[in-house]
Amino acid sequence: MRVYAAVIYVFLYGPIALIVLFSFNAGRHASDFSCCSASWYGRAFGNPFMMEALVNSLIIALCTAVLATLMGTMAALALQRVRGVLRLLFDALTYTAIIIPGIVIGIATLVALVTVFDAVNPLLAVAWPPSLGAAPRLRLGTGTVIAAHTLFTMALVIVIVRTRIQDMDRSLIEASSDLYAPPMRTFFQITLPQIFPAVMSGFLLSFTFSFDDFVIAFFVAGADTTLPIYVFSSIRRGVTPEINAIASVVLAVSLTLLFVAQALQSRRRRYQSP
Amino acid sequence: MAKAEQSGGQRSVVTTMLLLPTTLWFLLLLVLPLIVILVFSVGERGPAGGYQPAFTLDQYANLPARLKAFTNTLTLAPLGTILCLLFAYPLAYFLGVRASARAKPLLLALVVVPFWTSFLIRTYAWIFILGGRGIPALLAQFGLDDVRLINTPFAVLVGIVYGYLPLMVFPIYVSLEKLDKRLLEASADLGASPLRSFLQVTLPMSLPGIVTGCLLVFILLMGEYLIPAILGGGKVFFVGNALVDLFLQSRNWPFGSAVAMALVVIMLLAVTAYLYFASRGRRRADVSVI
Numbered sequence: 111m112r113v114y115a116a117v118i119y120v121f122l123y124g125p126i127a128l129i130v131l132f133s134f135n136a137g138r139h140a141s142d143f144s145c146c147s148a149s150w151y152g153r154a155f156g157n158p159f160m161m162e163a164l165v166n167s168l169i170i171a172l173c174t175a176v177l178a179t180l181m182g183t184m185a186a187l188a189l190q191r192v193r194g195v196l197r198l199l200f201d202a203l204t205y206t207a208i209i210i211p212g213i214v215i216g217i218a219t220l221v222a223l224v225t226v227f228d229a230v231n232p233l234l235a236v237a238w239p240p241s242l243g244a245a246p247r248l249r250l251g252t253g254t255v256i257a258a259h260t261l262f263t264m265a266l267v268i269v270i271v272r273t274r275i276q277d278m279d280r281s282l283i284e285a286s287s288d289l290y291a292p293p294m295r296t297f298f299q300i301t302l303p304q305i306f307p308a309v310m311s312g313f314l315l316s317f318t319f320s321f322d323d324f325v326i327a328f329f330v331a332g333a334d335t336t337l338p339i340y341v342f343s344s345i346r347r348g349v350t351p352e353i354n355a356i357a358s359v360v361l362a363v364s365l366t367l368l369f370v371a372q373a374l375q376s377r378r379r380r381y382q383s384p
Numbered sequence: 385m386a387k388a389e390q391s392g393g394q395r396s397v398v399t400t401m402l403l404l405p406t407t408l409w410f411l412l413l414l415v416l417p418l419i420v421i422l423v424f425s426v427g428e429r430g431p432a433g434g435y436q437p438a439f440t441l442d443q444y445a446n447l448p449a450r451l452k453a454f455t456n457t458l459t460l461a462p463l464g465t466i467l468c469l470l471f472a473y474p475l476a477y478f479l480g481v482r483a484s485a486r487a488k489p490l491l492l493a494l495v496v497v498p499f500w501t502s503f504l505i506r507t508y509a510w511i512f513i514l515g516g517r518g519i520p521a522l523l524a525q526f527g528l529d530d531v532r533l534i535n536t537p538f539a540v541l542v543g544i545v546y547g548y549l550p551l552m553v554f555p556i557y558v559s560l561e562k563l564d565k566r567l568l569e570a571s572a573d574l575g576a577s578p579l580r581s582f583l584q585v586t587l588p589m590s591l592p593g594i595v596t597g598c599l600l601v602f603i604l605l606m607g608e609y610l611i612p613a614i615l616g617g618g619k620v621f622f623v624g625n626a627l628v629d630l631f632l633q634s635r636n637w638p639f640g641s642a643v644a645m646a647l648v649v650i651m652l653l654a655v656t657a658y659l660y661f662a663s664r665g666r667r668r669a670d671v672s673v674i
Contacts, residue, residue: 115478122498125509181405188402203410211607213624214644218417261413322502325609338504357505364501
């Protein structure tokens with residue numbers, strides 16, 4: 111039993127370790143290994159396309175995480191008071207957003223946005239006051255990736271935070287309002303500290319999802335690149351140690367965030383599903 | 385509580401305001417896009433690609449043109465799900481029943497973390513391992529020449545098990561965690577062999593976890609794109625790969641929309657059928673998705 115578990119852990123982490131090892135390759139080809147050099151990291155960070163993709167990905171992930179956490183937490187708080195058809199409808203939409211395959215979301219969003227933009231752009235050009243300069247053109251890019259990522263991650267935050275709210279000690283809130291604390295004060299002093307670990311892990315999971323997502327971004331990023339898109343197209347052209355270096359950096363970032371998220375989530379509710 | 389009732393009107397305004405952004409997002413980025421591809425799927429292809437309004441079922445009639453993608457998905461997705469289950473169950477059992485309480489949180493985190501770690505990069509790692517200079521080169525030293533692993537269904541299945549194992553372990557672990565260990569002792573005291581105890585006590589008790597885990601993995605596999613794209617090398621392709629081709633390369637949006645709709649419908653049918661059979665004989669399946 112123990113041996114089997116050990117084998118599975120090696121299976122899970124071996125390939126990750128291999129990528130990190132190969133990123134320190136001193137040789138020119140990804141598949142011939144000779145130890146050890148950090149030069150590929152220098153190459154990777156000196157590559158302007160890679161850096162642009164990395165910055166885009168970080169911006170997208172940060173905006174997605176902030177939006178999803180704010181909107182998801184607001185909705186989760188409000189949903190405690192919503193019952194009946196409206197509640198059912200909202201739950202159905204939340205689960206639909208989670209269940210529909212990312213690739214279908216990506217395609218549907220692409221088609222819908224292109225259609226809407228084609229309709230809106232001419233109107234915008236006419237209606238835009240000339241005093242403000244040229245009319246902006248709505249187009250696919252980082253903004254649309256953020257919007258599409260926020261849909262899925264927001265649904266995720268709703269589910270995570272709602273589970274926490276259900277477990278919350280309600281008597282504290284009642285006590286607070288019995289003692290005439292204004293609702294805002296009750297929220298900041300009682301509710302928020304209790305749901306904070308869930309909100310934080312929702313934020314971190316949203317960030318990592320957005321930072322790692324390839325399929326949705328692939329469709330709605332337009333001419334902009336994100337890091338996974340850059341890595342994917344590089345793999346298509348051939349495997350280089352430079353990609354391994356980038357991959358190692360990405361792994362380090364997501365592993366750090368995830369362990370923080372895990373630690374936060376297990377602080378009180380030990381075995382809650384991610 | 386009287387205070388709260390007095391400000392009921394104000395509270396519903398607050399509730400509405402809190403739900404407003406989420407509702408807007410759902411309508412604009414979920415409901416609208418799904419309606420748009422539904423409309424597109426009954427349309428016609430424009431002369432320069434894209435979409436031309438029409439009402440025809442031609443796109444759906446044309447679905448057999450991508451039959452290979454559907455049959456690949458419908459064989460490899462269930463097969464991948466079963467393999468995940470077979471590999472995940474012993475680990476979940478170890479974590480839920482055998483592991484010491486002290487080591488458990490860390491061991492669990494170590495299972496969950498890879499799932500949220502760059503899927504693309506984890507899949508890409510297998511190009512090294514299964515590629516020409518990986519395992520095949522190793523096998524060649526033992527006299528087994530010309531073993532091709534990459535770009536085969538085998539490679540895709542390895543990628544699937546590697547990618548989705550954590551998602552299968554977790555729900556099974558959760559259901560085994562809840563298992564009352566005294567039941568196993570009682571079973572042993574009554575003279576049942578370990579195997580019989582497992583088959584008659586442990587396995588039925590972990591069934592809700594198995595159902596949930598299989599459901600999660602299967603749903604994600606139906607829409608899989610990256611694993612076949614990276615490890616299948618164009619030879620083993622899923623519906624997801626056909627969709628990318630139709631939307632980004634050949635720009636046949638109406639047909640692509642029909643393929644996407646067909647994928648969603650098949651997925652929903654398969655999931656419904658699966659839940660129906662999984663819950664037969666048992667009163668209620670635990671199918672919470674998260």
